[in-house]
Amino acid sequence: MRVILTRAGGQQAAVASMPEPGDLRADAAGPPTPPRWTWDDTNRWYPRLLSDGVRVERAHDLRLAHAILRSSDLSADTTLATAPPGPWDGLPPVSPPQPGGAAPPDAPATLFDLGQPAPSSSDPDGDGLDPVAELGAQLDAIASSAGPARLRLLVAAESAGALAAAEMQHVGLPWRTDVHDEILTEALGPRPRPGERPAKLEALVHRIREALDAPPTLNPDSHPDLLRAMEYAGVGARSLRKWELEKLDHPVVAPLLEYKSLYRLYTANGWSWLDTWARAGRFRMEYVVGGVVTGRWASTGGGALQLPHSVRRAVVADPGWQFVVADAAQLEPRVLAALARDEHMAAAGRGPDGGTSAAAGPGAAANGAGGASAGDVDMYAGIVAAGVVETRQQAKVGMLGAMYGGTTGVSAQVMPRLAKAFPQAIDLVESAARAGERGEVVTTRLGRSSPRPGSAWAATQSRAFDEDAGADDASRARSQTRAWGRFTRNFVVQGTAAEWALCWIASLRRRLWALGTVPGDAAGLAPAPFADRPHLVFFLHDEVVIHTPAALAAQVAAETRAAAAEAGRLLFGDFPVTFPVTVATVDSYADAKD
DNA sequence: TCCAGGTGCGCG
DNA sequence: AAAGCGCGCACCTGGA
Numbered sequence: 001m002r003v004i005l006t007r008a009g010g011q012q013a014a015v016a017s018m019p020e021p022g023d024l025r026a027d028a029a030g031p032p033t034p035p036r037w038t039w040d041d042t043n044r045w046y047p048r049l050l051s052d053g054v055r056v057e058r059a060h061d062l063r064l065a066h067a068i069l070r071s072s073d074l075s076a077d078t079t080l081a082t083a084p085p086g087p088w089d090g091l092p093p094v095s096p097p098q099p100g101g102a103a104p105p106d107a108p109a110t111l112f113d114l115g116q117p118a119p120s121s122s123d124p125d126g127d128g129l130d131p132v133a134e135l136g137a138q139l140d141a142i143a144s145s146a147g148p149a150r151l152r153l154l155v156a157a158e159s160a161g162a163l164a165a166a167e168m169q170h171v172g173l174p175w176r177t178d179v180h181d182e183i184l185t186e187a188l189g190p191r192p193r194p195g196e197r198p199a200k201l202e203a204l205v206h207r208i209r210e211a212l213d214a215p216p217t218l219n220p221d222s223h224p225d226l227l228r229a230m231e232y233a234g235v236g237a238r239s240l241r242k243w244e245l246e247k248l249d250h251p252v253v254a255p256l257l258e259y260k261s262l263y264r265l266y267t268a269n270g271w272s273w274l275d276t277w278a279r280a281g282r283f284r285m286e287y288v289v290g291g292v293v294t295g296r297w298a299s300t301g302g303g304a305l306q307l308p309h310s311v312r313r314a315v316v317a318d319p320g321w322q323f324v325v326a327d328a329a330q331l332e333p334r335v336l337a338a339l340a341r342d343e344h345m346a347a348a349g350r351g352p353d354g355g356t357s358a359a360a361g362p363g364a365a366a367n368g369a370g371g372a373s374a375g376d377v378d379m380y381a382g383i384v385a386a387g388v389v390e391t392r393q394q395a396k397v398g399m400l401g402a403m404y405g406g407t408t409g410v411s412a413q414v415m416p417r418l419a420k421a422f423p424q425a426i427d428l429v430e431s432a433a434r435a436g437e438r439g440e441v442v443t444t445r446l447g448r449s450s451p452r453p454g455s456a457w458a459a460t461q462s463r464a465f466d467e468d469a470g471a472d473d474a475s476r477a478r479s480q481t482r483a484w485g486r487f488t489r490n491f492v493v494q495g496t497a498a499e500w501a502l503c504w505i506a507s508l509r510r511r512l513w514a515l516g517t518v519p520g521d522a523a524g525l526a527p528a529p530f531a532d533r534p535h536l537v538f539f540l541h542d543e544v545v546i547h548t549p550a551a552l553a554a555q556v557a558a559e560t561r562a563a564a565a566e567a568g569r570l571l572f573g574d575f576p577v578t579f580p581v582t583v584a585t586v587d588s589y590a591d592a593k594d
Numbered sequence: 595t596c597c598a599g600g601t602g603c604g605c606g
Numbered sequence: 607a608a609a610g611c612g613c614g615c616a617c618c619t620g621g622a
Contacts, residue, residue: 222618223601241602243608264603267616292612296606303614306605332606397609404610411609479607490611494606541606541612 036060038135042162043094050170053528061159062134063091064290068158069141074151074447080141087128096169096286147447153570154446157499158290160506164536165287171526172282173315173537174547180274180314188262191271198266204259211252220259268303269311277302294491295448295498296541305540315589318525322553324546325592326560327582330379331542333399335497338577339445342424346577348382377580388421389414402429403493405486429489436488437481444495445571450488501542503567508544509536511559518549545589557583
């Protein structure tokens with residue numbers, strides 16, 4: 001049974017899909033399945049519900065699901081995918097409201113008027129965005145696809161991710177502006193007046209000019225300026241990259257490297273960042289769910305996914321609360337092992353002894369403050385123990401090379417040994433690369449497909465075959481071909497890892513809610529509906545931060561591990577791959593360093 | 595004065 | 607172009 005709810009006046013429609021009768025029967029013994037809210041864009045509706053203290057358990061985000069189903073190889077033959085481009089294609093995401101900002105013009109005063117009769121379809125704005133028709137088309141596309149179960153899970157996970165993202169935006173990341181200011185003052189000197197450099201930067205500029213014997217007009221922020229001065233002084237640098245400068249032996253190198261590092265802190269996460277982004281003790285980032293082609297999240301505003309380690313000291317839990325910081329250990333190689341169903345590689349991931357030790361299971365003990373416990377199931381150590389390579393560093397660089405397409409250095413050296421030990425895993429990434437080189441699409445475990453190369457790609461390829469094509473035309477085409485192969489090679493791994501992470505947080509947010517509130521009166525500073533409950537505050541590809549009443553920290557830690565195991569089962573069934581999680585219970589994010 | 599492009603670095 | 611993937615952001619430059 002699907003119940004359609006429209007607000008009074010009907011300018012906007014939201015659709016709630018109620019449990020099917022079968023679901024109700026299956027749940028007869030337990031609590032009823034909560035409704036799945038279906039809407040055009042989670043960020044149009046959910047922030048307002050959260051402001052009213054309402055949490056939504058399940059959702060179906062039509063915009064996100066459309067993007068997946070439209071391009072998935074699994075649903076390529078469906079009506080939805082073969083239809084001409086429509087209004088749901090390329091729909092820009094709704095930007096969530098900023099706290100204190102004006103309500104968006106189309107924000108409804110109340111979400112629903114339950115007295116309204118349910119329409120069978122709705123296109124109130126006449127913009128072609130009919131959520132009822134679109135939901136029907138999507139459910140049909142999933143059902144008639146080549147992988148209904150996979151796509152159903154992917155759409156559910158993507159939508160759950162949208163809920164989690166909106167919730168994290170709602171509560172914000174606890175941020176101590178006073179601690180941040182201390183960090184800055186310590187590194188840069190006191191906050192400068194507008195238009196002036198911080199004292200420590202100014203001193204470094206003088207040292208740089210001195211070392212180069214350059215005039216006071218030398219602007220260290222101007223690359224052409226600086227390169228010219230360095231050439232004149234005979235430094236011999238081709239660029240200003242850190243790794244390049246480090247190779248040089250010249251008095252300017254040390255102050256210049258220090259200047260670049262501090263300059264970065266000052267411009268990217270300095271006082272003006274603080275003024276703009278850390279309001280009222282919280283950093284409210286805006287996640288862009290599905291913002292990366294591979295399915296990873298992107299972010300906009302404040303560089304939320306690039307918070308330097310040097311300022312994480314400012315992320316401090318509220319009084320009486322703690323952070324549980326959980327990190328999926330060696331996520332991508334484990335995902336690769338499972339994707340390829342490579343038993344030997346999966347066994348290496350179960351630890352140096354192949355997983356026979358009791359500590360290797362998902363039940364590995366939760367640890368106390370500052371501790372971490374995934375070290376004994378280090379996959380790279382497992383690869384060394386299996387005799388594939390000599391050192392952990394070789395294992396790590398080799399695996400990264402396999403997944404990224406490295407062709408030189410250590411990664412190229414150890415590749416033959418990896419290919420011999422783990423033929424199925426290496427075959428998988430190699431065929432993904434070759435498919436990309438042929439201009440073909442590759443697809444993740446749950447059905448997200450890579451984009452096709454753009455028109456410029458084909459143009460470059462055909463130019464290489466012109467009669468008057470030169471050697472550089474050919475080499476340009478070849479390098480472009482290889483680059484696209486590296487992209488598709490990585491896509492299957494990064495994209496499937498992103499799916500694992502979506503399932504992880506989807507499971508986790510459900511488990512955290514189920515932990516309930518703490519006994520007694522421990523309402524914290526977080527807004528409703530999370531004021532007295534553990535909740536997610538940060539997500540970074542393979543890492544989560546949970547803000548929790550201290551009394552629940554141990555249970556939260558256990559749930560992060562259980563959720564990781566559940567994510568593994570959802571994606572890979574009973575294939576014996578493990579996803580150990582490094583967990584730290586801390587007062588400050590900086591104390592969770594891996 | 596605005597904008598695209600290049601450069602470099604933060605994160606995973 | 608480091609040795610290979612994916613991002614966001616700040617700055618400078620040079621042209622409109």
